[in-house]
Each structure stands twice: as C-alpha cells, then as structure tokens.
Amino acid sequence: MTDSVRGYTTERSRARANEDETESTDEDSEQLRCPECGGQLATDTEHGETVCADCGLVVEEDEIDHGPEWRAFDSKEKDQKSRVGAPTTQMMHDKGLSTNIGWQDKDAYGKTLSSRQREKMQRLRTWNERFRTRDSKERNLKQALGEIDRMASALGLPENVRETASVIYRRALGDDLLPGRSIEGVATSALYAAARQAGTPRSLDEIATVSRVEKDEIARTYRYVVRELGLEIQPADPEQYVPRFASDLDLSDESERRARDLLKTAKDQGVHSGKSPVGLAAAAIYAAALLTNEKVTQSEVSEVANISEVTIRNRYHELLEAEEQIQVP
Numbered sequence: 009m010t011d012s013v014r015g016y017t018t019e020r021s022r023a024r025a026n027e028d029e030t031e032s033t034d035e036d037s038e039q040l041r042c043p044e045c046g047g048q049l050a051t052d053t054e055h056g057e058t059v060c061a062d063c064g065l066v067v068e069e070d071e072i073d074h075g076p077e078w079r080a081f082d083s084k085e086k087d088q089k090s091r092v093g094a095p096t097t098q099m100m101h102d103k104g105l106s107t108n109i110g111w112q113d114k115d116a117y118g119k120t121l122s123s124r125q126r127e128k129m130q131r132l133r134t135w136n137e138r139f140r141t142r143d144s145k146e147r148n149l150k151q152a153l154g155e156i157d158r159m160a161s162a163l164g165l166p167e168n169v170r171e172t173a174s175v176i177y178r179r180a181l182g183d184d185l186l187p188g189r190s191i192e193g194v195a196t197s198a199l200y201a202a203a204r205q206a207g208t209p210r211s212l213d214e215i216a217t218v219s220r221v222e223k224d225e226i227a228r229t230y231r232y233v234v235r236e237l238g239l240e241i242q243p244a245d246p247e248q249y250v251p252r253f254a255s256d257l258d259l260s261d262e263s264e265r266r267a268r269d270l271l272k273t274a275k276d277q278g279v280h281s282g283k284s285p286v287g288l289a290a291a292a293i294y295a296a297a298l299l300t301n302e303k304v305t306q307s308e309v310s311e312v313a314n315i316s317e318v319t320i321r322n323r324y325h326e327l328l329e330a331e332e333q334i335q336v337p
C-alpha cells in the first residue's frame with residue numbers, strides 16, 4: 009500500500025469518526041428536546057413522567073423511581089427512616105460490607121441452641137472468617153487495622169484519625185512498602201502520621217507506650233512511609249498539646265489561655281526553633297499554672313506530658329525570658 013492510499017484511508021476513518029460523534033451529539037440533544045416543539049424537557053418525579061415545559065407534551069411516563077418509597081418532612085425524620093444499613097468504613101479490611109455471625113449461641117427467639125447446633129454454628133463462624141480473608145493481603149490488612157483501632161482507643165484518638173490511619177496503611181500496602189518491615193511498625197507510623205494530620209498529635213513516647221514495637225523503629229518507619237507516600241505533614245504545633253495537658257491536670261481556662269500566650273510569644277521570639285513541641289507545651293502549662301496561682305508540680309506535668317523534669321525546667325526559663333523581653337520597652 010502506497011503512502012497516498014494510507015493517507016486517504018486515514019482521512020476517511022477520521023471523517024467517519026467525526027460523523028459518528030456528530031450523530032451521537034445530535035441524538036443526545038434530541039433526547040433533551042421536545043419532539044413536537046423542540047422545547048426543554050422536565051422530569052416530574054411525583055407522577056413519574058417526562059414532560060415538555062413549553063407545550064406540556066408527555067414524552068415518557070411510568071418511569072421507575074429509584075428513591076425511597078416513604079416521605080420525610082425534615083432532616084431528622086429522613087435520618088430515622090433511612091434503611092441503607094451501616095456505612096462503609098476504612099477501619100475494616102472488607103470496609104464493613106461482609107456479614108458476620110454473632111458469638112451468642114441463641115436462636116431468633118433467644119433460646120439457647122442445642123450442643124449439636126452450637127457445633128454447627130462454630131463451624132460456620134470458622135468458615136465465614138476464612139471466606140472474609142481470602143488471601144494473605146487481606147489477613148495482613150485485618151491484623152493491621154485491628155492494631156490501629158486498639159492503639160487509637162488507648163490514646164483516646166477520635167474516629168476520623170482512625171479512618172485516616174487506615175487509609176494511609178492501605179496506601180502503604182498497595183504501594184508494596186511492607187516487605188522488610190513489621191505490620192505493627194507500619195500501622196503505628198500510620199496512626200502517628202494521621203494524628204498529626206488531624207491536629208491531635210501524640211508524642212512518639214506516648215505512641216511507643218501503646219505500640220508493640222520500639223520507639224526507634226516507629227520513627228524510622230514513619231519517615232520512610234511519609235517519604236514514599238508523599239504525605240504533607242506540618243511540624244507539630246506546641247499549642248495543639250496544651251488543651252490535653254490542661255485537661256489532664258484539671259487546670260482552669262485562664263491557665264490554658266495563659267499557656268497559649270506564652271507559646272505565641274516564644275514563636276515571635278524564635279525560641280521554639282529546634283525545640284521539642286511537647287517540651288515547650290509542658291513548660292508553658294507549668295509556667296501558666298504558676299502565674300495564675302494554681303498548684304502544679306513539675307513531676308505532675310512530667311507524668312502527664314511523658315517528658316523529663318529537666319526539660320520542663322529548661323524550657324520554662326526560656327519561655328519566661330522571652331516573655332520578659334516583650335514586656336521590657
């Protein structure tokens with residue numbers, strides 16, 4: 009075949025494709041227009057009809073309504089009548105879409121099952137559990153999400169942090185970042201990253217107390233996961249730790265507000281650079297309690313913040329010096 013013939017064939021195929029696109033566009037526009045007067049079509053959901061807004065011609069009738077069969081007059085009533093089942097969640101390896109056989113050995117009327125029926129139900133539970141985790145990847149995910157939920161509960165983290173941590177772990181598993189690393193280590197680092205992203209950070213020491221891996225491994229795995237997944241995580245702000253520390257120590261709102269002011273002054277003076285945010289927050293809480301005449305010892309603050317008393321004393325003096333520099337004209 010010569011070049012001229014090839015060019016002619018290509019031009020014909022392009023022209024045919026353009027004609028097909030034009031015909032499909034014309035058909036779509038015809039479906040949106042009234043066949044009688046060319047007016048705009050409107051859908052009447054109450055009667056299940058498609059009618060022309062200009063001449064009133066009924067173009068289509070007896071349409072299927074895919075919405076609910078009940079009526080609701082406010083949002084509360086709509087939520088109460090919803091029958092869509094439990095929402096999907098990232099915190100379960102199957103996103104909560106599979107069924108689960110309960111552990112109670114009772115029938116629908118609350119009567120205890122016979123021994124033979126109990127054995128049968130136990131076998132069904134076993135096979136159901138096997139079917140829910142079809143391969144090693146799902147078993148891995150199930151174990152990791154259980155660890156994330158356990159650690160988040162121990163740390164008092166909200167549900168949105170658990171969801172974010174589950175998504176981060178799923179991404180790490182999908183990008184094949186787990187070979188050479190433990191499931192617990194990646195799960196812990198995902199929870200640590202999610203807590204920082206959500207603005208409810210926990211220190212590495214706090215994370216390590218509830219994790220099954222060492223602090224150094226958590227930090228190493230966290231840096232690797234953040235780098236490989238390209239997560240955007242801002243440095244922890246010391247002010248984010250203040251409400252939790254103040255609540256654990258039963259301090260007043262005035263002390264909490266004073267601690268925030270001390271930290272803002274420290275930022276303006278550049279004192280926070282290179283310092284641990286947890287240590288700064290603990291020192292600000294201790295200084296604010298003294299300034300508002302509330303009795304709090306360094307050991308109590310150290311226990312709540314999980315940081316040494318020496319660090320609290322050092323940061324405490326730096327915060328007060330920064331405050332004095334602002335007050336001196």
